[in-house]
Amino acid sequence: MRLLTAALLCLPVLAAQAETPSTLLSPELKAQAASLQAALATDDTAYHLVESLTTEVGARVAGSEADARAVAWAEKHFKQLGFDKVTLEPVRFPVWRRGDIRISVLGDSPQSLHAIALGWSKSTPEAGLSAEVVAFDDLDALSAASPEQLQGKIAYVSARMEKRRNGGDYGRRVAARSSGAEIAASKGAVALLIRSIGTDSDRLPHTGMGIWLGGIKPGTPASDRAMVLSNGERVALTAVPAAALSNPDADQLSRLLKLQPKLKLHYQLAGQYVGEYTSHNVVGEITGSTKPEEIIVVGGHLDSWDVGTGAIDDGAGVAITAAAVAAIKKQGLRPARTLRVVAFANEEQGVWGGKAYARAHAAELANHVGAAESDFGAGRIYRIDAGVPAKDWPLVQEIQAALDPLNIELGGQDAGGGADLSGMRDAGVPMFELLQDGTDYFDLHHTDNDTLDKIDPAALRQNVQAYATFLWLLGNAPQRVQTNFVPTPTP
């Protein structure tokens, strides 16, 4: 009864909202947005881009020979897309290289487990190490453990990530990956093993950073673990070797531990710091006609992990945003403001490209009037969020109305933007998010399985339609929007 009443009350409100006359965006702008959508309904430019990138370049981990091929690929394809300007901006960062891994069960049930080293893991001794496993339900349980429990042992965190459309469980679980080694080491453990931060049941473990590279304190003395870069920054390997098991292997280990609580593993992996490297952010733009100094940035990151071919993370994001910007010019339209697409270098291992962009463009960030990153796969967009104050919300509502035919709802004002945009966000650039259905994203994320066949061309087209619509309307809106983001003061 209560539900029914609510539903009856709601309907007129929704109808009234939908009928609010649009006053900010001209009928002509909206007609142009609709034309863009119609033209892009059958345009597979983005799919061809991600197909080309993942096939011809393949995996492109930061600092590898494929990193340079990826930059050359982006420069060539951005030029072919007809951007007014294509520039390469240097991004310098430290490089870690993965070696072999072998984790196996000792004792009465000898067998090998499928595991992958976490990014920036330190090596075990060359012959590996053998130690008992102590299991924890989650990172909180590991944090609460006493050093007596863990001294000389392998700490194992068995928590499983749950599947959600918005990937909402990633935030709760990923700390086991990024902080687990540090916590395990502080209690005397000799290694960390986690269940993959992933939602699939494939025997393909998920990698990802085992340490937050930006988290090394400036004063940290150099050691075999902590390196001082040429610019004075510190980076460090994980405090103990750190690896993730595939979900089926984590299930297996948990079952074995029930049967054999004193179970020992042989644990052997290699990973090392190999020096510094200079890659590039690849920047393409369409110059604005009447307000060229006002810039809207979209993009994704060009690098991938060394597993998979980086189709959904984040070839799709680069392809969607590049195709959307290019489509506007191709349709004979020119926006008032400058539209810029950035293929960011090395997001995966510390957001080096995003930080370099914010540094290189510090002087013009005050004229960056909006930014959105596509870095959540290739699923359909279902919602738009905007980190703007209430006074700017009517414009967001009008943009959403134009996205409504694509089945995109109006979201909220809590838009943090993608990882590569954090420098811009902190500098006051208004953030937008076109939220993608990520139900399957963490099935594939950071695994061998991140390949082209996982992308639905129709969903990709809807993404391009949405970005083109968003860019055309924000690029021509009469007003600039402001940010509602309040940076946390540094202590």
Place this chain on the structure above:
Amino acid sequence: MRLLTAALLCLPVLAAQAETPSTLLSPELKAQAASLQAALATDDTAYHLVESLTTEVGARVAGSEADARAVAWAEKHFKQLGFDKVTLEPVRFPVWRRGDIRISVLGDSPQSLHAIALGWSKSTPEAGLSAEVVAFDDLDALSAASPEQLQGKIAYVSARMEKRRNGGDYGRRVAARSSGAEIAASKGAVALLIRSIGTDSDRLPHTGMGIWLGGIKPGTPASDRAMVLSNGERVALTAVPAAALSNPDADQLSRLLKLQPKLKLHYQLAGQYVGEYTSHNVVGEITGSTKPEEIIVVGGHLDSWDVGTGAIDDGAGVAITAAAVAAIKKQGLRPARTLRVVAFANEEQGVWGGKAYARAHAAELANHVGAAESDFGAGRIYRIDAGVPAKDWPLVQEIQAALDPLNIELGGQDAGGGADLSGMRDAGVPMFELLQDGTDYFDLHHTDNDTLDKIDPAALRQNVQAYATFLWLLGNAPQRVQTNFVPTPTP
């Protein structure tokens, strides 16, 4: 109109069939079958068996140290299941061991591909080989190729297997795996590469025999490729190194070949014959009360490939059939005929256990009155087939009527039985098939992904209910059935 008429005509026929009074199986037998089904509706014995086997033994490739652990496991668990007799019967066979594999794309798009050696592949030179790839749509196209096309090249068969409930496309596609190397070698190719015989889109290639071990002619002279066993039999490695790509990697290679028709691969794998080994068929039985000399055999194979933990291939089959036989005794029932469950050794690499069983029991095969193997995963049973003549069909109909509550249809008379039963079938033992839904079977078959989490405990219970019903009714039927199988005469 035509369709409607057919439907109208059909209905009364079907109804009449269903109402045919049962005359062969007594109401008491059928009530006991119904009681068995009821008791087994909540009995997870089979799941616990396959959980234990896949967890504590894990992968158990024939001739490995795990082979012996699997035999010990089966002996122990068959005894615990309460069988009247548990015996180990020796099975001697040759052993092949897999080494490392590394297949990578050379040239402008360097990248590594996920591949696995086919069983009994010969090694490449230790440093590998580098050669151009020549692609063929399917094995027929390879067979039709001229030696000029293939001399010194890598033959690549790109055909993709389609998904069917009955796995029906396997037969059409698997010849690329089992005969491709021989055909490629005959045309001067230096290696074979195939798309995995599998229906998934995971980056986990499917292994399986690259040669039909039984197909080596007795007169073949011994060589570095063809070995003479202690019993005089011949076995051979593949004529050229042979490997399978995962489906996403096969897609990738096909795309690359379109862009770069002269593409070269570096291809390196190791595989070798390492000698002979004696494993065991593990045989458990409930002795018949009034006709103990008449034997019904069910079973599965105990070995697996060296990837996965052999949950669906074929831990499930061993568990289903063992649990079904055991359940009859556990329910306080004793069949007129002897019910025997066999966990066959080394099915995967040449049906050695099945052949050894037929040899060891040659004298009593005339008294084997029926056999059925479970070796198609852990999906629900949807149909019963029986390789019996028309005079025995009414009994099959009555058995199906008892299976009907489990949603199992009446099938046909074309039942060849499982691979391990072929020796029995050739000797005139009547074959039965309880057909499982294999829609997902070839997603997992012979890959790392064949693990416990892929088994639905409810579907496994339905399998046990079906086997127990079948065994109870055939074990007590008033009549013996005959085979309808006519062996092909040896030329």
